[in-house]
Amino acid sequence: MLRRLSADYPGFKEFRFRSGMNIIVAERTQHSSSSDSRNGSGKTSLIEVLHFLLGANAGKHLCSREVFLPRTFSLELDWPILGGTLEVNRQGGAKRVQTSPPLEGRAFDGVMSLGDWKTEVQRNLYPQSTEVEGLSARFLLGYTIRRERDGGFQAPLEFSTKAIKKTVFSTHLAYLLGLDARLIDQYRALAEKQSSVTGLKQALKGLDLGEVVGDQAEIDGKVRLLMHDMEQLQEQIDRFQVIPEFERLKTRADELTTEIDHLARADEIDKRNEADIRDSLEREHIPSDDYLSTAFQELGIALPREVKRRYDEVEQFHRVVAENRQRFLREELQETRRRIDQRRRERKEKDDERSLILQRLNQGGALQGLQMLQHSIASKEAQLRSLREQTDLLDRIQNIQDEVRLQLLELKSRVHEDLRERDSYRSEASNLFTDYARRIYSRTREAYLTINEGEKNLDIRPHIANQESNGIGNMRVLCFDLVCAVMAHRGGRGPDFLVHDGRIFDGVDERQVASGLQLAAEVAQAEGLQYIVPINSDVLAKGRDCGFDPDPYLLHPPLTDADETGGLFGFKFD
Structure with a gap:
């Protein structure tokens, strides 16, 4: 006490x-x-x-x-x-x-x-x-x-x-x-073992994988793809076959040139359309029909009331058609300018890519291509190591989870029996x-x-x-x-x-x-x-x-x- x-x-x-x-x-x-x-x-x-x-x-x-x-x-x-x-x-x-x-x-x-x-x-x-x-x-x-x-x-x-x-x-x-506190304490021990999975998952996130892959099937697929690419790269390195890479870059540069030309021709067409539309808008106006009433009055002809009402309706319809025409031309002008701006950005991107390729082609040759292949295979080897580390971690995580799951089932049965006693x-x-x-x-x-x-x-x-x-x-x-x-x-x-x-x-x-x-x-x-x-x-x-x-x-x-x-x-x- x-x-x-x-x-x-x-x-x-x-x-x-x-x-x-x-x-x-x-x-x-x-x-x-x-x-x-x-x-x-x-x-x-x-x-x-x-x-x-x-x-x-x-x-x-x-x-x-x-x-x-x-x-x-x-x-x-x-x-x-x-x-x-x-x-x-x-x-x-x-x-x-x-x-x-x-x-x-x-x-x-x-x-x-x-x-x-x-x-x-x-x-x-x-x-x-x-x-x-x-x-x-x-x-x-x-x-x-x-x-x-x-x-x-x-x-x-x-x-x-x-x-x-x-x-x-x-x-x-x-x-x-x-x-039996010793038996019940195994719940705590298993919970601590389960918590170690969290630590392993944190380690998984720390690997330099670019995108963290969490599915074992995806990892296996990426491993096989990397190994296949590495085999091909190694074959090229062994035979010094670097020309295909050189030709690929050259082909890509030609493709970019063609695409840039197509964009330029399309721009020329749209710029002519833009000028035509702008000119139409400047000329377009809603004509006045006031002269009709004046003409009839000068001739001494009085229009009947029904004819007058019909004339007003036609006049309103004519005005609406004219306004719609103007709105259509303005929208068409806006869309044309949007296409021109979009192609301008695309030409810039493609031109930048072509410049980089041409720079590599101008600076490189057979030796430069070999070095690029060697760098590529080294990069893929690093990715492969990271994926294999991730595979090992996933295996350990799965083994711990399976082990804890089985032990929890066994422990539940043992606790049930102990509580009965x-x-x-x-x-x-x-x-x-x-x-x-x-x-x-x-x-x-x-x-x-x-x-x-x-x-x-x-x-x-x-x-x-x-x-x-x-x-x-x-x-x-x-x-x-x-x-x-x-x-x-x-x-x-x-x-x-x-x-x-x-x-x-x-x-x-x-x-x-x-x-x-x-x-x-x-x-x-x-x-x-x-x-x-x-x-x-x-x-x-x-x-x-x-x-x-x-x-x-x-x-x-x-x-x-x-x-x-x-x-x-x-x-x-x-």
Whole structure:
């Protein structure tokens, strides 16, 4: 059990823990907020200090801030090997700890590295875990001292939202629940082997292949084509037959000359068309027919109304025809100019290509052609080597994937058989979870814990009906952590304490706050466990109002954010 948490300066709030339930009240003032870590009372910080003293990396840890560098934090806890208590001291930001009494073989005058301290924590708090390669004390402590930081209460199976493979979580949960952790750890090993495929694929992209070919059939085809071309090039080199290459370039130059001439003749035609169209547009106009009306009037002939209307319609039609004619000529002029511009670009490209070829023909000869062939075959040899390297990588990737696939099928079968043999553990865990959940909610609430083999992982599912609710989700975490703590403690696999950040009760209905706290107190008492929870006063008041009496479990002093000295550390800091 944890016995005492302290620091080497007067302002720090020292806590002496006892067996069973331990409640640390965090008094919140009206101006404080749940997200105000700088001015908070320190209930979340208490969790962080415990992790720091039990081997958390210094890094960006709270206790590594500059303000704590001269401070030393201390934790006194039961230590099975000693048959008594051990005090561990760690200075802010330090990468070593000091124990009292000194631990044999691991330290000089009680001082040991952080790595050695983690090993000692694992040996003493999780004594059977050292037999399994994939288990670590820090991961196991993630379930024993679950913290809200990094989303620790978002899912019962995971204590962090960091990028950690689910197979890692499964190995540690299998250990806590009394399953064959060594067998389950093979899921993790196979996942790591599968991840090596990603590294091979990255290496594949790094090859100088021009276009990366991913299909083995395409690679085989390219290899055969390269080998065929290389054989032909080698034959030409052996016989010094370089004239065909020379003639090919000359033929291509002649073809380009012919194509350029055709484009030039087409340009001449379009330029004449352009001039004709432009001339037509300048001459084209809509003729006026006003003279007809004037002529009829001078002759004294009055046109009838029907004739007048017909005359107007013909006039409109005539105007439309004339306008369409002009629009057609403008569009034809635009298209003609576009063709001229397009051919101008084509002539430029072909002329540039012809210039390069003529330059090579003028500079080259039999020796130059031989050198070009030799360069060509060397280039193809390099491409062939790259393709063969890619083939080797693809073969390795495929072999790994096939091997992992077969091993996963075999592992799934073995896990299935092992779970059948350990069905008593599954039943015990499921029954505990159901009992705990129904004690919080009701005897009719659907709640169960299933543990089965999965395709790529151990499939563990703690379920409480309507668990999508934030409050029910938090109580699902509480029930699951109690199951893990009880199962591990009963089997001698884990410590006799469980610590939760009080935010596990945030968003929980009043009745469930009361029944959840009551459940934790009763389980701790019945199982010989220690349950520690720093909790906000307003949340605790909900539980009190619904029948839970916290007074027997309260620790002193309470924490508060009312003034500079009320928090855990006794002073405010940025």
